[in-house]
Amino acid sequence: MIEVYSWPTPNGHKVHIMLEECDLPYKVIPVDIGSGAQFDAEFLSISPNNKIPAIVDPEGPDGRPIALFESGAILLYLASKAGKLLPESTRDKYEVLQWLMFQMGGVGPMLGQAHHFRIYAPEKIPYAIERYTNEAKRLYGVINKRLASSRYLGGHDHSIADIATFPWLRSWKNQGIELADYPHLKGWFDEIAARPAVQRGLAVLAEQRKPLVSEQAREVLFGAKQYKHR
Template identity: 75%
Template sequence: MIEVFTWATPNGHKVHVMLEECDLPYRAIPVNIGAGDQFKPEFLAISPNNKIPAITDPHGPDGKPISLFESGAILVYLASKTGMFLPRTDRERFEVLQWLMFQMGSVGPMLGQAHHFRMYAPEKIPYAIDRYSNEARRIYSVIDKRLAQSRFLGGKDYSIADIATFPWLRSWQNQGITLSDYPHLQEWFNAIDARPAVQRGVKVLAELRKPVRDEKEREILFGKTQYERR
């Protein structure tokens, strides 16, 4: 059984959804990032960047256990393991992978910054809010344009590119977005939101995650604890 060290965040939900879509047996092990669980030595042993999610699979590619961190790498691994949600031909596979990299390099980092400066930053900095809100709108426009031409991000079929991107767009309101401004994206979003495996995946550990409650938790998430050398 695959063990997933995770929390109810967009990056965590990517892997939860993929496991549900592939119908793979797994156990979700909570890593409470507000309490600092991500800095424990046993977690750092499999995720040296102290970020969730990470997995261990007792039945790796050579029959031996494997551990992986970085959600994009985990999605590619699970797709390779199951033969699902990543095309087999080079042309189709690279089309999917470019949109997966777009999520990893742009969608996640930029929407995360928009969310942070709009919702969590202790000081409301107009420059930062404007910069990342504008970038969020640009990214939504890129996705909307793509989905005007293609049913799914990676092509005609649902893939790990869609699985990776969808969880980041669930907080569109906190990113300063009006979803109806992007009709092709909205149609895609609603279709994916209706998938049973997606609905199950985004519920994983959701009952454990609470809003940032105090300054100690805020410091763990956003302060000097993040930058200590380990």
């Protein structure tokens, strides 16, 4: 059974949804990032970048345990293990992978900055808010254009590219976005949201999610503790 060290965030949801879509057995070990659990030595031995999610698969590809961090790498591993959600042909595979990299390098980091400066930053900085809100709109536009000519991000089949991207777009209001402005994206979004495996994945640890508004949580996530040498 795969051990999933996680918390109900967009990156955590990626892996929860993937496991549900692949019907792989797993158990969740909560890592409360607001209280600083991501800095515990046990978790750091699995995820040296002190970020969720991370997994341990006791039955790795060579029969030995394997530990992985970084959500994109975990999605690729699970796709390989299950033989699902990543095409076999070289052309189709790279069609999917480019959109996975687009999420990892653009959608996640940039929308994360939009969240931070619009909601969490102690000082409202107009330049930063405008910069990352505009970048969010640009990224939504890229996705909308893609989905105007393709049912799914990676092509004609649902894939890890959709699984990686969807959780980050669920907070569109917090990113300064009006979803109705992107009709092709909205149609795709509604279809993905209705998938039973997606709904089950989003329910994982949902009862433990809480607003990150306390001073302790802010210090843990955005203060000096985050940058302490370990």
